[in-house]
Amino acid sequence: MFGLYPSVATFFYSFTQYSGVPGTPLNVCGLCNYAAATSSLLSNVAGAIWTTVKFAVGVTVVQTALSLGLALIFQRRGRSFTFYRAIIFLPGILSVPIVGGMFSLLLDPVSGPVGELFRNAFGIESAFLGSGRISLFLIMGITIWMGCGYGMIIFIAGLRAIPRESYEAASVDGAGRFRTFRHITWPLLAPATTVCVFLTSMAALGEFALVLVLTEGNFGTKTLGVYMFTSAFGTSSQLGYGSMIAIVQFFLTLLIGGGLLLALRRREVTL
Amino acid sequence: MSNQLTKGLDRGQPGMGTPPWSDSGRATKVVGTGRSILQVLSRHGAYILLSAGIFALPLVYLAVQAFKPYTEFLRNPTGLPSGWTATNFSDAWQQGEFARQLVNSLVYASMPTAISILLGVFLAFPIARGYFKQTNLLYGLFVFSGFLPVGLIPLFIEAQALGLYNSMMGYVVMNSLVGAGFFFFVGYIRTIPRERDEAAAMDGCGYVRFILTIIIPEMKPALAAFGVFGFVAAWNNMILPLVMLADEDLWPVTRGLYSFLGENVQNWPLISAGIIIVAAPVVCVFVLAQRYLVEGVAGGAVAGGHAVAAQVSRNDG
Amino acid sequence: MNRGMDRRAVLRGGLGLAAAAVGGSSLAACTVGEQTAPTTKAKRNLVIVQWTNVPAVEVTKKINAAFEKENPGVTVTMRHAPNPNNAYGALVNSQLAAKSVDIIAQFPLTPSAFPPKYTKQKPGGFAALVAAGKAVDLKDAGFMKRYDKSQQQYAFGYEGGQYALMAAQYPAYGGLFYKKALLEKHNVALPSTWDELIQAFDTLKSKGVTPVFLAAKDGYQAFIWHGILTQTLMAGKPAESAAEVGAARAEAFWQGTVTWNDPLHHEVAAKYLKVMQYTQSNASGVSALTAPGVWAVKEDDFPFLIDGTFDAATIVKANPKLDLGFFTMPSSNDAAVNRVVLNPDLSWVVPTSAPNKDLAMKWLEFFSREDNYKQWLTATGSNSTQPGVTTNEVPWMDWLNEHQEGACLNIPGPWIPTGAAPEAGGPVLGDMVPIGKTSVNDELRQAADAYAKARKA
Incomplete structure (x- = not known):
């Protein structure tokens, strides 16, 4: 109810020259x-689609x-591993403006620690988020983080769901670690892989908030989401x-x- | 913060008892047999480096900055504080008016999560038992609708028409009807054997009592996992409270933090202190419920939580 | 240019002094209201929304308290949100939809926000509200006589009406903060011509100093570009003609008689490129939020900072001992061309949906009174838009006070059709050398092509 109606409205607005300010005509x-x-497909939209796809695939x-x-590495049971897992999960529970602000600070080439480290340790100078060459990769890295x-x-x-007998059978056959992973773990992890790949790619395709906070879509980071946001809101913007x-x-x-989803499901079946 | 965090964990752990999956007994050996810290450290050094070094380091850096005065931070932005001071925390606490907002946030994050879980279970049960055929289609529709852009102003107008604007109850109601839980509970309930229903019916157990006493305890990990994701997502929502709650008395802590960030854009030590204050409760909730997560995921609750998070973060621009 | 404004608008939000606690005004307001409530008059509540900017919010609250005292039975509620991520825009739109707001703070539209009918473009953003007649026309209000008419028309004029009160303007385009002591140490006088400027930069560079500090991650190099561009376009024209010059230029752009590939724009680009040589390496990674503070504490390097006066409070707070100055960069050897460029800023709009229109007008009148307005100007550090009122005595404003004469507003840009490529609005400085990779010639040609294409579409 609170998801569908506003989405349908968006669909409708796409056929108007509506400014988005309440009280103004829909046009x-x-x-x-x-x-x-x-x-303007070649210059604008297509460029944004290409950036989005690069970002999502990466x-x-x-x-x-x-x-x-x-x-x-961290699947083992035990308190210390529970703790490690909690640490690894930690970045995921922070909101985007916080993470964005934090990395702007860390990656500031003049006053940030990363710039200082690279300068002192490797003698490398970089503008980091302001560099057209690496900016997109940095944002990918932060998203992955x-x-x-x-x-x-x-x-x-997924790993917990793999029956112990499968491994026992493999060890009876004298399979090494790699072969066990290749022939037992990986195929049996297919459902988990499906979920992971699907959710990650969907989130990555829609990403805009983090990019907006970090670069405002400059330096080769204008994804479709960012393009949408900057076109819809702002002083001279049109929601339409x-x-x-x-x-x-x-x-x-x-x-x-x-x-x-189709491809992944098919893969699950064939494996 | 790493220190506080470790302490929090240490304190939290004994009360949590043995993890439900520690039946193999391997787990208890690692910590439980009283090896010296040094041994554990040398054995776990690589793990600690990997987890803390990559995933916590930026946060630790931020936390360290929170103990510097602003002027010292500007002159020496990367080093350790010369004299550790907690004034940033007290300043942030007072300036941000976080006390009341934390209470509001607790209401906004826990009540809708609890309500949507309860509603979800009651609705999901009959569907899981096959009274409704097209769940897969609905499920797919639901997942994709999470990726449809949500027009903030249409949402606002709708909320206003329903009288949910600028009221605590209204905000809770809005967030309770997201409905994500429902679909994911369906899958989980299917794994509960049907014989249970029949046995309960024989015993003369009513529907409500059956759900409350049999199904819900059975679903604990899924509910906990879903609850954690829902809680975290609701806690972190910044834009929705901005639009839906005009009065400062009603603000959740993220809305307060948003303004706080805007007021102190350059003062990173103060901002760091504010961020830590706001993030601490979420970290606590997460640590407490962490042990259910892995199990809950198996029931698909992570997808549900993730979808909620995705939907909420849509509005987070 | 709209883009430049836009970015600045985003960044402007919340810059300034981190000061005392915010909030609680509504509480204070309530008690005032309740004390007077027993009288025959019904309680009335005036709602003002403004973006988060601590000094501005604080001083407005003071004015509100005085207003409540003068008008028993009236309470004033202030709501604010920061500008980044469109938080403020979302707040304004929700308040407008709820028809609960009386006065809204807005960034000025500039005349180019209203393309003429034959362009078939619809005004976007807040301009649409004005064009739809949903903002109250303040043209005949008594208090508007205190303000400079041409500036007010520039900011919020539409078809002869006046749809807001522009209360603040800041020198930003071409603006440079400088460290007085550091210049003295290297025996460099404040330059007043283009040649002197380059000479000063060269001298400083030869002494191992990086002359200019720039926050290019947020596009502050646009201040250099627009400073040079405005001074060049306004050469020999009266200060108040900025809107006309801009309108004529927009028209010429639409007809295709002026393009981004003209010699004039090449000349501006060459000067821009020259100044950019003196900025620090890695400028494109430096954020505008950290730049003023970082710059202020580095007393032995970076004598100049590219920024607008709205960041003065931040600089002073970061390093109160710094001997600070501000001037507008000269782009010509003709002294008359080197004028101060002002950027219109915060303006008060009364929407027609306001539940207390009469009170809103009363508040604007109260705000415009000399003592109140002066208090507001001093707190926000902005330039006066009332010819009769001047702020003064601020040490870093010495140069500005001497050179205020002939200051002009920035030139509005051409009309940009919706969906046009970013280049249509002018060369994208982040893509162009030295920040990006595209050469000046290529970027200007692409900009001209993009505009031509967008115009025909």
Whole structure:
């Protein structure tokens, strides 16, 4: 009820030149926003889609791999491991403005500790978040830093669900660690992998708040979400145009998410 | 903060008893047999480095800054404080008016979570038992609707029309009807054998009593996991209270923190202190409920929690 | 230019002194109201929303208290939220939707927010509210006579009406803070022409000092660009003609007779590039939120800081002992061209949906009185928009007080169609050298192409 109606309204606004300020006319204009987007497709929207896809693929692949690695290391039972897991999960429970502010401070090239470390230890100078070359990767890293804990927990649940007999059978066969992982653990983790990959990629495709706080979408980090936000809100903004981008974003998510889910499910079955 | 955190954990742990999955007995050996701290450290050094060094270091750095005066921070932004002072904490506490807001936040984060869990279980049970066929479709729809952009102003107008604007109860009601829990409980209830229902019915157990005394205890890990994710997401929501709660008396602590950040943009030591004050309760809740998380995840509750978080963070721009 | 304004608007929020506790005004207000409630008049509540900026919020509360005293039975409630992430915008929109707000603080629109009909563009953001007739026209209000008409029209004029009271303006474009003692130490006098400026930079550089500190992560290099651009466009024109010059330029842009690839823009770009050579390396990683404080404590380096006067309070707080000065960068060897560029800022809007319109007008009148307005100006550190009122005596304002004559407002940009590429609004300085990789020639050509394409679409 509180999710659907406002979403439908967004869909409707995408066909208007509505400013978003209450009390102003809606200016229904049909497909004008979509037409405008098509005419500037190459420079604007397509660029944002490409950045979004790069971001989502990078985050999904690395975060899933790291989460699995962490799960294998920290899956053991025991109080100390409970504690380690809590630490790893910690970044995930902080809100975006806090994390964003924190990393702006850490990565400030003049007054931040990371800049100082790189200067003193390696003699490297970098603008970090202000560098068109590495900015997107840094934001990916921060996103992964925040999300790893979730992924790890999903994989640990998956690992716990693997019956002990499977491993026993493998050790009887004299399989080494790697082969056990390759032939037993990995295939049996398929459901956990599905959940992890799907949730991570969906969240990454929609990401904008963190980017907004860290770079405002500058230095090659303008994802579709950021583009939507900056178009919809601001002094000269139009909610109508922003809504159109939100709809494009939604269909992109639906397309990729649906495809991914199908592929992952099929993989679960064949494995 | 790492110190406080460790202490909190140490204190919290004994009360938590043995983790439910420690049946193998391996767990208790590691800590329980009274090895010296040094031995544990040398054995666990790599783990500590990996977990604390990567995931807690930025927070520790932030916490250290909170013990510096502003002027010292500007001159020496990266070093340790020359004289540790707690004035930033007391200043932040007073300036941010966090006391009342923390109470509000507790209400906003716990009540909707509790209500949506209860509602969710009662609704999920009949569906899990097959009175309704299209759950998979609904489930898919629900997951994707989490990724549809939520128009903040339409949401506001709707809330206003329903009389939920600028009231504590209204805010709780709005957040209780998110409905995410419902779908994920369905999957979990299916794992509870049907024979239980029949046995209970034979004993003359009513529906409500059956849910409360049989199903809910059975679902504890899922509920706890879902509760933690819901609590954390609700606690961290910044934009919704901004739009829905105009009076300062009604603000949750994140809304207060938001203004606090805006008022002290440059004063990082003070901001750090504020962040720690606001984040501490969430960390505590998390630590206390952590042991249920892994189990709850198996029942799909993490997806539910995640979806709630995703939906909430949509509004978090 | 709208983009420049936008960014500044975002950053402006909450900059300033971290001062005493906020909040509690509503409580105080209630007690005042209750004491007088037993009289025959019904209790009335005036609601003001403003973005979080500590000195401004604090002083407005003082004025509110005095207003309540003068008007028994009236209480004033203030609501505020910080600008970043559109928090303030969300607050304003929810209050407008609830029809519960009487006075709203807004950033000025500039004339280019209202494209003429033939462009087929609809005004966006708050301009739409004005265009829809949902803001009260203050044209005939008595208190508006205290203010400079051309400046007020520039900020919130639309088809002859006056839809807000612009209360603050700040010198920002071309603005440089400087360290007096450091310049003296290196025997460098404050430059008053372009050649002197470059010479001063070179001298300082030869002594191992990085002349200019810049927060380019948040695009403050735009202050240099717009400073040079405005001074160049306004050369030989009267100060009050900024709006007309801007309108004519916007029209010419739309017709295609002026483009971003013109010699004029190349000239501006060349000067911009020259100044940028003297900024610190890694400038693009430095955030505008940390820059003033970091700059203030480094007494032996970075004699200049690119920033607007709204950050003066932050600098003074970070290093109270610093011998601080402020001046506007000269972009020409002709002294008459080197004028101070003012950026219109906080303006009060009364929406037509306000439940207490008469009270809102009364409050604006009260605010405009000389003693109240002066108190407000001193607290916020902004330049006066009432010709009769001046602030003074602030040590770092010495240069400004001498050079206030001939100060002009910034030039509004061209009309930008919705959905246009970012380049259409002018070269994207973050992409252009030295911050980005694109050469000046390429960036200006792309900007011209993008505008042409957007105009035709």
